[in-house]
Amino acid sequence: MGRFYVTTPIYYVNDAPHVGHAYATVNADAMARWHRLAGDEVFFLTGTDEHGAKVAEAAEEHGVTPQEWADRVVRRFQDAWTVLDISNDDFIRTSEPRHRVTVQELLGRIHDNGYIRLDTYRGLYCVSCEDYYTEDQLVDGKCPVHGRPVVEMEEDNYFFELSKFEDRLLAWYDEHPEAVQPVTKRNEALAFIKGGLKDISITRTSLSWGVPVPWDAGHVFYVWYDALVNYLTGIGYGVDEARWTGWWPHVHHLIGKEILRFHCVWWPAMCMAAGIDPPKEVHVHGWLLVGGQKLSKTLVRDADGPVRLTEIAPQALTEDFGVDATRYHLLRDVPLGSDGEFTYEGMVTRYNADLANNLGNLLARVATVVGSKCGGTGPAPDPGSPLRAAAEEAVAGAVAAWERWAPHEALAHTWSLIGAANAELEANEPWKKDPGPEVDRVLGSALEALRIVALLVTPAMPRTATEIWRRIGLDGSPEERRVPADVAWGGYPGGVPVEKGAPLFPRRKD
């Protein structure tokens, strides 16, 4: 039995939750659920990033304190994750006192170790934005947002001496080829490091909404260097030695490709500077892209232009398709690591094909025939069923895929068993035959296939798995079972009541 610590990025509370957030969070959740099913001890952390100038500004606009604003917005994320059945073990908010403790502890350690120095940051500053820009970000020498002239400003900042970690980072990545996945993203990180690293300013004096710098009261940490530390706060770094060392560094960070540099360069260097090991694995996912126009008509009100992913609320999908169908689509449609097209039509197509026609209909037809030929009592499976090999192959494929963070492949393997079960029914046509041992063997084996499918889809669709489990007459819940032990052929006991029930996934007409 292993330990599995998985994190999502913490989401910035300046933004409402959207499908992109849901994509990352559902994937992390499925991985957490998979490892629980595999018998690992799991800690799954998500949360929100609440400091920084943008939150402070938004709060001011609404006439509330930054904390009040964060309190208000964070609920939208928490509600979204509740709706999506996200099984996080903790929810970290960077405005919490426990986070301040850990940030000050970690960065204090880095400071003590001599990797932080005071210097002057000079930059081009837009007064309206209250932010700095680089030369090439300017448009005609003016602020790209406000079109106003920028002024040369300087600010005393503490700098993290990232430049000292170039060689150490390269050596570390050399020794840990699995540290960033997929490899294309690893190469991007390496290329960036090889391009030369500059020291980075990690504090601000221009705002107060942040974690105070312990050794200099006039400064707060710049949001990123506060945010990254959440991964340590969640496990009690600086507070509970036994606890955090039990989870670190065997952590799996799931991140979007846009924040690769922070997680694959800044963060490992910070860990090194503090004297702890860098995170074991960073898994980088791509983006869902929205090109289709129909999405706007169906899911977004009053949209008259191309729809952006950030305009689609997770709840718009769960209300339309259901929670599990939404989770399934996010996991099944796009390989983790690459970008993928997200369309309403694609979602409907996959819903009908995979969920309604294949899985839902399989359960329905089996339950009906068990009702008419077996008096509603599910028979035991046939040890010699041709489905057995299909099941073993599906299990092996799915297990391997989950292990290497490939949910879409794991689900494809699982569906191969559903297909085999449908084909096996066609081959035997139990509905044409008189009740008896032969019919029992065929239907028992179909039920056994459904039992195994229920277990294999548990990480993706926990509610559906539980419902299948219940309808085929099994006690408890699939989440209490263990894979691979309980997916061995022959686990269905037989002699238990099978319930038909309403369609699991009603076919959609649109």
Add this chain to the structure above:
RNA sequence: GGCGGCGUAGCUCAGUUGGUCAGAGCACACGGCUCAUAAUCGUGUUGUCGCGGGUUCGAGUCCCGCCGCCGCUACCA
């Protein structure tokens, strides 16, 4: 500009180190079945593998050039 990636059937995409690699799913056509959510099962069609050269006995698979799209290029959560 530099670095990197992508361009394969109508659609979404797989294709290790070059030799059944021309594939899968969806869609489509035909046939079977009628237990099932007009579901399911079987068979089949579709492609100059972005363009042009080259290396090779043989190249989506390697090399060169070109066209198109995209990402990163440091303080942007």
